Amino acid sequence: KNQVEQSPQSLIILEGKNCTLQCNYTVSPFSNLRWYKQDTGRGPVSLTIMTFSENTKSNGRYTATLDADTKQSSLHITASQLSDSASYICVVSEKYGNKLVFGAGTILRVKS
């Protein structure tokens, strides 16, 4: 069964610090991998999307990496801000068909 596992489940960091969220997946073959940010009480919003041939993609202070060989991705947040407090969801798209496999998310809390 295709799965997406995220770690840690939750994380608390101080404002200004960096952090890295992990995503391991078994989806194969896959088309692309996305990271979404979901603020409390809101819908998920796309941060990055990477195809299997891409290793890294940045969106401001967010940098996603992908290792298709080990089936791992990470999301690095630089100089965290209070507004980064949210759930971060890793989503892997199967190559054939429209199915997306969602991770359960990592809840990040940035405190001052």
Added chain:
Amino acid sequence: DAGITQSPRYKITETGRQVTLMCHQTWSHSYMFWYRQDLGHGLRLIYYSAAADITDKGEVPDGYVVSRSKTENFPLTLESATRSQTSVYFCASRGRNSGNTIYFGEGSWLTVV
């Protein structure tokens, strides 16, 4: 740019009642989706639609009905609500040429008592 909107945002209903959650998008996206999000689970696909009058089951379709008579609307109906259907429901859409980006609505919080 209205985007994708859901209604109602919050709903409390009784077991056995029929409930319809509405979803409307202004982009003329071909694909529309309904997901439910529960604590400890990732988003799970209930139903999706590739175009008007074309719908298909997702991962957890039991107890739900959808229709897509118009491209912009994709209502989700719980025919006889059960407590296990208490959840947050997200509608989403994707265009054929939107680079695989899926846009989510703000969610509908449903409580079945």
